[in-house]
Amino acid sequence: MSDLATALVFWPVAVLMLATGLFVFITSSMARAGLLLLAALGLEGLLFLALASEFLGVLMLLMMSAEMVIMVFFMVMFMPDPGGLMGMDMTHDKRRSIGAAVILGLALAIVAVVTDWPARVLPPDAPDVRAIGFEVMGRSMFSFLFAAMAILFTMVGGVLVAKQGGRYER
Amino acid sequence: MAAVLWLTVLVPAAAAALVAVARPAARGLAVAGAVAAAIPAWVLLVAAAEGEQVRSSSTWLPAGELQAGLVLDGLSALMSATVATVGLVVVVYATGYFRERAASALAGLLAFLAAMQGLVLAEGFLTLLIFWELVGAMSARLIAFSRDDPRAAAGAVRAFLTTRAADVGLYAAVLALLAGSGSLAFGTDRPDGALDALVGLGLVLAAMGKSAQAPLQTWLSGAMAGPTPVSALLHSATMVAAGVFLLVRSGETLAGWPLEVAGWVGAVTAVGGAVIALAQDDLKRVLAGSTTSQLGLMFVAAAAGGPALALFHLIAHAAGKATMFLAAGVFGHQRGGTGLDRLGGAGREDRTTFALFALGGASIAAVPPLAAFWSKDAIVVAAEEHPAWLVLVLIAAAGSAAHVLRPALILWRGPSRDGTRSAAGRRVMVGAASLLALASLGLGAVGGPLADLLGAAAPETSAVSVALSLAALLAGAGTVLLAPRVPIRLATSVRRQLYTNEVLRALAERPLLIAARLTDAFDRRMVDAAVDGTARGVLAIARAEDRVERSGIDAAVDGLARLVGRGGRQSARIQTGRLHEYLRDTLLGATAIAFVLVLTALT
Amino acid sequence: MISLPVVLAVAALMFAIGLYGVLGQTNAIMVIMGVELMLGAAMLNVVGFLRYAHPDATGGSFFVLILMTLMALEAAIGFGLVIATFRNRRTAEIDDLADLKG
Numbered sequence: 001m002s003d004l005a006t007a008l009v010f011w012p013v014a015v016l017m018l019a020t021g022l023f024v025f026i027t028s029s030m031a032r033a034g035l036l037l038l039a040a041l042g043l044e045g046l047l048f049l050a051l052a053s054e055f056l057g058v059l060m061l062l063m064m065s066a067e068m069v070i071m072v073f074f075m076v077m078f079m080p081d082p083g084g085l086m087g088m089d090m091t092h093d094k095r096r097s098i099g100a101a102v103i104l105g106l107a108l109a110i111v112a113v114v115t116d117w118p119a120r121v122l123p124p125d126a127p128d129v130r131a132i133g134f135e136v137m138g139r140s141m142f143s144f145l146f147a148a149m150a151i152l153f154t155m156v157g158g159v160l161v162a163k164q165g166g167r168y169e170r
Numbered sequence: 171m172a173a174v175l176w177l178t179v180l181v182p183a184a185a186a187a188l189v190a191v192a193r194p195a196a197r198g199l200a201v202a203g204a205v206a207a208a209i210p211a212w213v214l215l216v217a218a219a220e221g222e223q224v225r226s227s228s229t230w231l232p233a234g235e236l237q238a239g240l241v242l243d244g245l246s247a248l249m250s251a252t253v254a255t256v257g258l259v260v261v262v263y264a265t266g267y268f269r270e271r272a273a274s275a276l277a278g279l280l281a282f283l284a285a286m287q288g289l290v291l292a293e294g295f296l297t298l299l300i301f302w303e304l305v306g307a308m309s310a311r312l313i314a315f316s317r318d319d320p321r322a323a324a325g326a327v328r329a330f331l332t333t334r335a336a337d338v339g340l341y342a343a344v345l346a347l348l349a350g351s352g353s354l355a356f357g358t359d360r361p362d363g364a365l366d367a368l369v370g371l372g373l374v375l376a377a378m379g380k381s382a383q384a385p386l387q388t389w390l391s392g393a394m395a396g397p398t399p400v401s402a403l404l405h406s407a408t409m410v411a412a413g414v415f416l417l418v419r420s421g422e423t424l425a426g427w428p429l430e431v432a433g434w435v436g437a438v439t440a441v442g443g444a445v446i447a448l449a450q451d452d453l454k455r456v457l458a459g460s461t462t463s464q465l466g467l468m469f470v471a472a473a474a475g476g477p478a479l480a481l482f483h484l485i486a487h488a489a490g491k492a493t494m495f496l497a498a499g500v501f502g503h504q505r506g507g508t509g510l511d512r513l514g515g516a517g518r519e520d521r522t523t524f525a526l527f528a529l530g531g532a533s534i535a536a537v538p539p540l541a542a543f544w545s546k547d548a549i550v551v552a553a554e555e556h557p558a559w560l561v562l563v564l565i566a567a568a569g570s571a572a573h574v575l576r577p578a579l580i581l582w583r584g585p586s587r588d589g590t591r592s593a594a595g596r597r598v599m600v601g602a603a604s605l606l607a608l609a610s611l612g613l614g615a616v617g618g619p620l621a622d623l624l625g626a627a628a629p630e631t632s633a634v635s636v637a638l639s640l641a642a643l644l645a646g647a648g649t650v651l652l653a654p655r656v657p658i659r660l661a662t663s664v665r666r667q668l669y670t671n672e673v674l675r676a677l678a679e680r681p682l683l684i685a686a687r688l689t690d691a692f693d694r695r696m697v698d699a700a701v702d703g704t705a706r707g708v709l710a711i712a713r714a715e716d717r718v719e720r721s722g723i724d725a726a727v728d729g730l731a732r733l734v735g736r737g738g739r740q741s742a743r744i745q746t747g748r749l750h751e752y753l754r755d756t757l758l759g760a761t762a763i764a765f766v767l768v769l770t771a772l773t
Numbered sequence: 774m775i776s777l778p779v780v781l782a783v784a785a786l787m788f789a790i791g792l793y794g795v796l797g798q799t800n801a802i803m804v805i806m807g808v809e810l811m812l813g814a815a816m817l818n819v820v821g822f823l824r825y826a827h828p829d830a831t832g833g834s835f836f837v838l839i840l841m842t843l844m845a846l847e848a849a850i851g852f853g854l855v856i857a858t859f860r861n862r863r864t865a866e867i868d869d870l871a872d873l874k875g
Binding site: 022024 | 774777779781782783784785786788790791794796797798801802805806807810816817820823824827828832835837838844849850852853855856857860865866
Binding site: 745746747748749750753754757 | 792795796798804868872874
C-alpha cells in the first residue's frame with residue numbers, strides 16, 4: 001500500500017486498538033472484557049495488513065476470532081461476576097501497577113522515537129506469501145516441527161491438567 | 171704373655187661370678203678360683219724376673235687417642251703377685267670365717283681381687299683411674315657387708331665419701347695432664363703453669379685419700395666395722411697400699427715438689443697414726459691406726475728413697491699386718507667382738523693364734539730379723555737426708571713398738587673372762603694365717619732382688635740406722651711397760667683421733683650445709699616465686715581472655731547471628747506468594763538489566 | 774508518514790497496557806489477557822521491523838508465526854490450570870493462591 005493509504009488506515013486503527021485494549025481492564029463486565037480483547041487483537045490484525053504483512057494479518061484475524069470466543073466462554077465459567085452488574089473492583093496495587101506501566105511505556109516509546117533506526121524503502125519485489133511458505137517449509141522446518149510438537153504436547157498437557165482428579169489415576 | 175695379663179684380671183672376676191651363682195659350692199669354688207687367679211700372677215712375676223716387658227692396650231676413646239690396657243713390667247708384676255698371694259690366703263681364711271652368707275662375701279672378695287689386679291697392672295693413668303674407682307666401690311660394698319650392725323653402713327658411707335672426695339684430685343690431675351701434656355702414660359712430665367700444681371697436688375691428694383693419710387685418716391677406723399677378712403685384705407695389705415702404688419707408679423710425673431709434699435704428709439701421719447693407735451679401745455682400730463702410720467712411712471720411703479724402698483716396706487707390711495688382722499679375727503670369733511675389754515687373756519687361751527699375732531706384730535714393730543725391720547731400716551737410711559723426716563720416722567718407730575706391745579700385753583695378761591667359744595673353722599683360719607706369718611719371717615731377704623727387678627736403688631742398711639731403729643724400739647716398748655697411765659684428757663683427745671673428724675666437719679661439712687640451705691631458700695623464695703607468679707599471671711590472662719571472649723567475641727558472634735536472622739526475615743517478606751508481585755519484581759529486575767546493558771552499549 | 778518509530782511507539786503503549794493488566798488484575802484470566810496484549814505488542818514490533826527495516830527477512834514472518842503459536846499455547850495451558858484451581862479451591866483469584874508465601 002502506498003504511504004498515504006497506510007497512514008489513513010494506520011492511525012484510526014491504532015488508536016482504536018489502544019482504547020479497546022485499555023477498556024479490557026476498565027470494564028467490570030466479563031463478557032465485554034473478552035469481546036473488547038477480541039476487538040483489540042482483531043484490529044491489530046488489520047494493522048498487520050496495513051503494514052504489508054498480509055499472511056500474518058489474515059492469520060491473526062482467524063486465530064483471534066476463535067480464541068476470544070473460547071476465552072469468553074471461560075470467563076463466564078470462572079469469573080465471580082461475569083455480568084459485571086455488581087461493580088467489583090478486581091484490581092490490586094492499582095497505583096503501583098499503573099505507575100510501572102506508565103513509566104515503562106513511556107520509556108520504551110522514547111527509546112523507539114529517539115533511536116536512529118536504519119530505514120529502507122519497500123522494494124517492488126518484496127517477498128510475499130510464497131516466500132514465507134518456502135521459508136517455513138525450507139529453512140525453518142525444524143522450528144516449525146518443534147512448534148507443532150509443542151502444540152501437541154500442550155493439547156495433551158492442558159487436558160491432563162484440567163482433568164478431574166488430577167493427572168494420575170486414583 | 172698379653173693373654174696372661176688379661177687372665178690375671180679376668181680369672182678372679184669369673185670366679186666371683188661363679189661363686190655368686192653356685193651358692194652351695196661357694197667355699198670350694200672360691201678357693202679354687204683364688205688359686206686359679208694367683209697362677210697367672212706368679213707367671214707374670216717369673217716373666218718379669220726374666221726381663222720381659224709386655225704391653226696390651228686398645229683405644230678407649232678415638233678422640234684424643236686415649237689408650238687403655240694392661241702392662242707387664244717389674245713393678246706391676248711384683249704388685250700383682252703380692253695381691254694375688256695375700257688374696258689367696260685371705261680367701262682361704264674367709265671360707266672358715268664366714269658362717270652365713272659365705273657365697274656373697276667370697277664373691278665380693280674375688281671381685282675386689284679382680285679390680286685390684288686391674289689397678290696394679292694398669293698401663294696408663296686412664297686405666298688406673300678406671301680400676302681405682304672400681305676398687306673404691308668394692309671396698310664400700312664389702313665394708314657394709316653386715317646387715318645387723320648399723321656401724322657397717324655408716325663406716326662404708328664414710329669410707330666411700332672420703333676416698334671419693336680425694337679421688338677428685340685424681341680426676342683433676344688426669345684432666346690437667348691430658349690437657350697440658352697431651353699424654354696419659356705413666357711418667358709423663360707435668361705441664362707448666364697452673365696445671366703443674368693441679369697435677370701434682372691432685373695425685374698426692376688421691377694417694378692420701380686412698381692410703382688414709384692425715385687429715386683423711388678417719389675413714390679407716392670406720393671401715394673396721396666390716397668383716398675381718400675384708401679388713402685384712404683391703405685395709406691393710408692391698409687397697410690402702412694403692413695410694414703408695416700411685417706415688418711409685420707415677421714416676422717422673424710426680425718428680426720434684428709433689429713428692430716432697432707427699433713425704434711430709436707421710437712423716438706427720440706416721441707419728442700421728444702411731445700415737446692414735448696407742449689410745450684405741452678396739453683391737454681392729456689399733457691395727458687401723460698402725461696401718462695409717464706404716465703407710466705414712468711408705469710415703470716417706472717413696473719420697474726419700476725411691477720405688478724399691480716403698481715396695482719393700484709395702485710387701486713386708488702386707489705380710490705382717492694381714493697376719494695380725496687374721497689373728498684378730500680368730501680372737502673376735504672366740505670372744506664375740508674385738509673390743510680390748512673383751513679380749514683380755516684370749517692370747518693365753520689360744521696360744522697358737524697368739525703366736526701368729528705376736529709374729530706379725532713383731533714384724534710391724536721392727537724387731538729384727540723379721541721382714542719389716544729391714545724395710546724400715548732402709549727407710550731410716552733414706553731419711554737421713556731430711557733430718558726432720560728422720561726424727562719423725564724414729565718417733566713413729568717408737569710409737570709402732572708401743573702400740574703393738576700394748577694389745578699384746580692385754581691379750582696375754584688380761585683377766586680371763588668367761589664366754590669363750592671355740593671358733594668353728596678355726597683350723598682353716600689359723601692355717602691360712604700361719605702362711606703369712608711365715609712369710610713375715612723370711613721376706614727380709616727380698617729387698618735386694620726386689621730392687622733388681624724394679625731397676626731401682628737397693629735398700630741399704632748402716633750400723634747407724636740399725637742402732638737408731640733398735641733404740642726407737644726399746645724406747646717404745648719401755649714406754650708401754652713402765653708408764654701405763656696416760657692423762658685422761660690427752661688419752662681422750664688422742665682416742666678421738668685428735669679431733670680430726672670435728673675439724674673436718676667444721677671445715678667441710680658445715681659450709682656445705684649452709685650453702686645447701688641458702689640455695690634452698692633462694693630456690694624457694696625466688697625461683698619458686700617466679701614460677702608461681704608466672705602461673706598466676708597466665709591464669710589471670712586466661713580469665714581476662716575468657717571475659718573478652720564472652721562479652722566481646724561471643725557478643726559479636728551473637729550479634730552477627732541476629733543480624734543474619736533479621737536479614738533473612740526481611741528478605742522473606744519478598745516472598746509473598748502473590749503472583750503479580752513476583753511479576754512486578756521480575757519486571758524491575760529486567761528493567762535494571764536492560765538499563766545496564768544500554769549504558770554499557772552506549773559507552 | 775508512518776515510520777518505524779511510530780509503530781514502535783504504538784507497540785510500546787500497547788505493551789504498557791498489557792503490563793498494567795498483568796500487574797493490576799486479580800483474576801487469573803484477566804492476567805492471561807494482559808499477557809496476550811503484551812505478546813501482541815511484540816508481534817507488532819516485529820511486523821514494523823519487517824515493513825520498515827528488513828522487508829526481505831522471511832524469518833521474521835516465521836517468528837511472528839511462532840509468537841502467535843505461543844499466544845495460543847499459553848492461553849491453553851493457562852485455562853487448564855484455571856480449571857484445575859477452580860476445581861480445588863472454588864476461586865480463580867490469584868490473591869487467594871498465595872500458598873508459597875515465605
